[in-house]
Amino acid sequence: MEGMSTIVKKITQLMAGLIFLYGIYIILHGHLTPGGGFAGGAIIAGAFILLILAFGNSALNLKKEVAGSSNIESVAILMVTILAMMALLFGIKVFFFNFLPKGTPGELLSAGAIPLYNIFIGIEVAGAILTIFLALVIFKEESSK
Amino acid sequence: MTVYILCFVLFLVGLYGVITRRNLIKIAISMSIMEFSIFLLLVLIGYIDNGLAPIVDPGTTGQVYVDPLPQAMVLTAIVIGLATTAMLMAIAIRLYRKYKTFDIREIKNLRG
Amino acid sequence: MDALIPLFVAIPLISAFLIMLLGKLVKGFHRYFAPLTLLALLVMAVYEFSGLGTSSIQYTMGGWAYEGGFPVGIFMVLDGFSALMLCIINLIGFIALFYSLSYIRKYTAEGNYYALFCLIIAGMNGVVLSGDLFNLFVFLEVSVISSYALVAFGVGKTELEASFKYQVLGGLASMLILLAIGLIYWKTKTLNIADVRNVLDSGYSKPFYIFIQVLLISGFGLKAAIIPFHAWLPDAHSSAPSPISAMLSGVLIKAVGIYVLIRLFFNMFVFSHEIAVVITVLGTVSMVIGALLALIQWDVKRLLAYSSISQIGLVVMAFGMGMILLAKGDNLPVASLAIAGGLYHLVNHAVFKGLLFLNAGALEHRLDTRDLKKMGGLAPVMPVTSSTSFMASMSISGIPPFNGFFSKLIIIIAAINGKFYLLATLAVVVSIVTLAYFLKFQRFAFFNKSPGKSLEKIKEVPFPMSFSMVFLAILCLALSLLAFPSINDAVLRPAINVLMQSDLYSTTILGL
Amino acid sequence: MELTISIILGFMIIGAIYALHAKDLLSAVIAIGMVGYGLVICFLLLKAPDLAIVQIVVETITLVIMVAVVLDSTRSEIETIPDRRSIVQMILGFIIFAGLFYFFIQAIENLDPLGAHTLRMSEIYVNGAVEKTGSVNLVTGVLFDFRAYDTLGEAVILYTAALGALTLLRMKGKK
Known part of the structure; x- marks a missing residue:
């Protein structure tokens, strides 16, 4: 895949950073405002997809990226599962028990384990969507050789 | 009730597409249409007149909120839809590279 | 004991993630880790099954059980029926995975195969344990999406095409099921299966009731490949790698199709005579047409796939007869007998159809063909494959002393006692047709003269494959012990009770 | 409210029918994207902002993936003469x-x-849920606390799809 012109590349660099930050904001405020892990993760994946579309594979080593993103999503979803079983460590034989203190509703650090779930789900979703996209792009590259 | 009936019409349009279209991409599109109609149906079910969006302002009491459960279900279903579309696209592009067409009449090694 | 229940889903999930992570670092990690996972699950399933008896256990996720009198959390329910299904799933899963150890070596990306295998097991375990409609749908999707990928694992032309067909029809089925779940939520405002039963008991409109039942029958009928909905099955089951065909035919269509259908129609809906007749007719039609279509196949795995449709039809017919009798409310012992026959045949079919697909895989592994016309004279060179497949063929055709004979006998006796003479006759005729096409399979694969090619290069398959086949063949014989009333009582009675006393499910969970 | 939703839904139906009958695959894909964005507006009107955000992002990504698949193919569809x-x-x-x-x-x-609509099971998800889960956003509360098990399943589905795409799109199937 060819990269695009210099103007597009410059603007994309700026935009991708902003979109990335917005995705992080959406994930972190998932328990306060609309959004959450799924929306934020998809937004972050969108930022990366934008970069890949603009720069093409000349600037990026796609094979390495896909291995990285698939590893990251594996780690993230493993963390979600471990988080679900975390209450077992506290002697409560219940899965998905919200074991952290709830805090004051409406503040950033509240809602117990929910922000943690949001963060890991967000990473997982971003990794998964990126993996799907990269797998498609790599396949297109290799099969048209 | 009209809005529910229109929702079902959208579902039927998708069903019609799945049955009659002969193009891999068009079939994937028809599946998306069916998904959309079900998402909308579920959210319509959970709507309550004059209800607020399900985000509570901690200070207030006695507000009516729309049902959050169908929304959570639809969120799950949207992600499932993304997953199925991705799988369909992966297969479609592979079949295209093998046969140079999306037309399922020309892709016929198997007969059910 | 109840704390073990979520582990049936959690262990295979964690195992899949670890395989993807560590499989690249540690060489051969997946080849040891995946079978160990499945073995652990099998031991857990047998432990739960043996300790359960006729009681049932509920486990609530997140500690949310009842709030304000309603079951708000997600319930996992383990009773006789789901425990039986868990045993079958994990048993066939373990055997198929053990067989894969040498079979899958010719493919690339082995790690992905084992991870997807763990995910499909996790999905099916989740489906049979779930007591919540939407959760059931989610885990059903986990198992079917991984099966789409596994069917196309060889990425050849036929595999991809079969997988596409499977995905389209599977996706259609999922849409119908989701629509039905939405309508049920609209009416009852709850998702818990027991609670839905409770609400529906207090009144519903007839058209609504019939509409959702028709949606669910078409949806799960598509997943179970009952006959007007069977188009995907022969392609998908014949194109998949053989251990996966064994999984699909042996357990997947039962766990996500038949099990859910039976569970919902016995434990969630109140019996209605019309729907019971519809289910019986669908079962009978697929039994007859599946057998006739199998007769004309020359591809080994397609023959087995059509035979699956036929045998699943027999199971559905048995449950349908039970439903008709229960709806009428008389002749309960006969209804119990029909259900017992259906369950017994379900277990048997998982074992012998799994074995037959593993045999077909062994043939394909050594000969690189699935065409019966190109085979022949293999009995002396592949003695293990030949003898085990002979046992499985006799078993599925209903020849004593194998297990298939007894389950078919029970179903036919139940049909005669319930005055379904036509169905009894058809079951006997189909049994004879089954014998005919399996004799064809035996004759052309193992006993005919070889068509020209030299057989000297062909060896018996390696140890993991032959061990799996021998194990299942022994099981074919051992399961015929279930025909003894005392053993039958101990093993199948809890499951039969769940289905016979159909409202006990909801009253136990809701604690009414 | 019902009238507004009905009108948008009417446009969505027209868009869907156009997408199914378009001669050019790219325009079909874009038409279905428009139907998806129409759904976003419906979600906003029906007080479902979480869904609107997720749907708009997912729709965009689906569109990108579909366009990537369609773009370098012969896009026109062969129509049949009805017999x-x-x-x-x-x-x-x-x-x-x-x-x-x-x-x-x-x-x-x-x-x-x-x-x-009346609440029955969701009564608990709304009333007093903020104290129970600590989350002000009720949908997040349902997703990650009351029904977190579903959410794990959902994440696993996406994981499976990514794994499936990696599996399906490798160059060689057999050694």
């Missing part, structure tokens, strides 16, 4: 669809009309 068999099939299909439509109307006749 006698397809006409019979069409009439049969029409009867089945009319029947389904009729039964749907019959089935939903006695159910709650739009806006008259």
Whole structure:
């Protein structure tokens, strides 16, 4: 895949950073405002997809990226599962028990384990969507050789 | 009730597409249409007149909120839809590279 | 004991993630880790099954059980029926995975195969344990999406095409099921299966009731490949790698199709005579047409796939007869007998159809063909494959002393006692047709003269494959012990009770 | 409210029918994207901002993936001339669809009309849920606390799809 012109590349660099930050904001405020892990993760994946579309594979080593993103999503979803079983460590034989203190509703650090779930789900979703996209792009590259 | 009936019409349009279209991409599109109609149906079910969006302002009491459960279900279903579309696209592009067409009449090694 | 229940889903999930992570670092990690996972699950399933008896256990996720009198959390329910299904799933899963150890070596990306295998097991375990409609749908999707990928694992032309067909029809089925779940939520405002039963008991409109039942029958009928909905099955089951065909035919269509259908129609809906007749007719039609279509196949795995449709039809017919009798409310012992026959045949079919697909895989592994016309004279060179497949063929055709004979006998006796003479006759005729096409399979694969090619290069398959086949063949014989009333009582009675006393499910969970 | 949603839904139906009959695949894909964005507006009107955000992002990504697949192919679709068999099939299909439509109307006749929904199971998800889960966003509360098990399943589905795409799109299947 060819990269695009210099103007597009410059603007994309700026935009991708902003979109990335917005995705992080959406994930972190998932328990306060609309959004959450799924929306934020998809937004972050969108930022990366934008970069890949603009720069093409000349600037990026796609094979390495896909291995990285698939590893990251594996780690993230493993963390979600471990988080679900975390209450077992506290002697409560219940899965998905919200074991952290709830805090004051409406503040950033509240809602117990929910922000943690949001963060890991967000990473997982971003990794998964990126993996799907990269797998498609790599396949297109290799099969048209 | 009209809005529910229109929702079902959208579902039927998708069903019609799945049955009659002969193009891999068009079939994937028809599946998306069916998904959309079900998402909308579920959210319509959970709507309550004059209800607020399900985000509570901690200070207030006695507000009516729309049902959050169908929304959570639809969120799950949207992600499932993304997953199925991705799988369909992966297969479609592979079949295209093998046969140079999306037309399922020309892709016929198997007969059910 | 109840704390073990979520582990049936959690262990295979964690195992899949670890395989993807560590499989690249540690060489051969997946080849040891995946079978160990499945073995652990099998031991857990047998432990739960043996300790359960006729009681049932509920486990609530997140500690949310009842709030304000309603079951708000997600319930996992383990009773006789789901425990039986868990045993079958994990048993066939373990055997198929053990067989894969040498079979899958010719493919690339082995790690992905084992991870997807763990995910499909996790999905099916989740489906049979779930007591919540939407959760059931989610885990059903986990198992079917991984099966789409596994069917196309060889990425050849036929595999991809079969997988596409499977995905389209599977996706259609999922849409119908989701629509039905939405309508049920609209009416009852709850998702818990027991609670839905409770609400529906207090009144519903007839058209609504019939509409959702028709949606669910078409949806799960598509997943179970009952006959007007069977188009995907022969392609998908014949194109998949053989251990996966064994999984699909042996357990997947039962766990996500038949099990859910039976569970919902016995434990969630109140019996209605019309729907019971519809289910019986669908079962009978697929039994007859599946057998006739199998007769004309020359591809080994397609023959087995059509035979699956036929045998699943027999199971559905048995449950349908039970439903008709229960709806009428008389002749309960006969209804119990029909259900017992259906369950017994379900277990048997998982074992012998799994074995037959593993045999077909062994043939394909050594000969690189699935065409019966190109085979022949293999009995002396592949003695293990030949003898085990002979046992499985006799078993599925209903020849004593194998297990298939007894389950078919029970179903036919139940049909005669319930005055379904036509169905009894058809079951006997189909049994004879089954014998005919399996004799064809035996004759052309193992006993005919070889068509020209030299057989000297062909060896018996390696140890993991032959061990799996021998194990299942022994099981074919051992399961015929279930025909003894005392053993039958101990093993199948809890499951039969769940289905016979159909409202006990909801009253136990809701604690009414 | 019902009228507004109905009008948007009407446009969505037209868009869907256009997408199914478009001669060019790229325009079909873009038309279905428009239908998806129409759904976003409906979600916003129906007080479902979480869904609107997720749907708009997911729709965009789906669109990108679909366009990537369609773009370097022969995009035009070969249309068939209807023969006698397809006409019979069409009439049969029409009867089945009319029947389904009729039964749907019959089935939903006695159910709650739009806006008259009452809470039963979700009563707990709304009233006092903020104290129970600590989350001000009730949908997040349902997703990650009351029904977190579903959410794990959902994440696993996406994981499976990514794994499946990696599996399906490798160059060589057999050694």
